[in-house]
Amino acid sequence: MKYKGFYFLLFKGSMKKVLIEKYDKAYASEIIKKSKIIYRKLIEEAxxxxxDNPMAYNEMFALAFIAPYIASEKKIPPETIQEMMRQSLYSVKWYFSFLLTEILWVTGLSLIKKIRVLQRERSSISSAEE
Structure with missing residues (x-):
């Protein structure tokens, strides 16, 4: 798969924050540095x-969290990886809420246009009947 560092860069800060809380800053920096290299390798070998497949984005998202696990030689417990995911998603909730708002806005505009067309059709039918 073609490498895109978007997900890793998006979640790097949150992942590092959790690692600092659980371990220390030096270990967190080391793992994140190794993770970036591993993430790129995982993506390119996938x-x-x-x-255009939406599952490709799910795969890139998941690999962003698998990379630190591999970088730690599988010493980071799954609970810590889970916390990294939770905090990472929480940190970007604004992005998803914006995206959802945008989708609802566009959908709402489309519905308003359809309603107006139906109203015009009904009024033209009513006028023709009279």
Whole structure:
């Protein structure tokens, strides 16, 4: 798959924060540094399932959290990885709320246009009947 560092960069700060809380700053920095290299390798070696496939983004997201696990030689417990995911998603909730607002806005505008068309059709039918 073609490498895009977006997810790793997006979640790097939150992942490092959790590692600092659980371990120390030096260990966290070391793991994050190794993770970036591992993440790139995992992405490039992954099967290309198509850039338009929404599952590709899920795969890139998941690999961002698998990379620190591998970088630690599997010494970071799954509970810590879970906390990294939780805090990372919490830190970008604004992005998803904006995205949802944008989707609802566009959907709402489309519905308003459809309602107006239906109202015009009904009024033209009513006028034709009279």
């Amino acid at each position: 099967d290309d399932i198509g850039k």
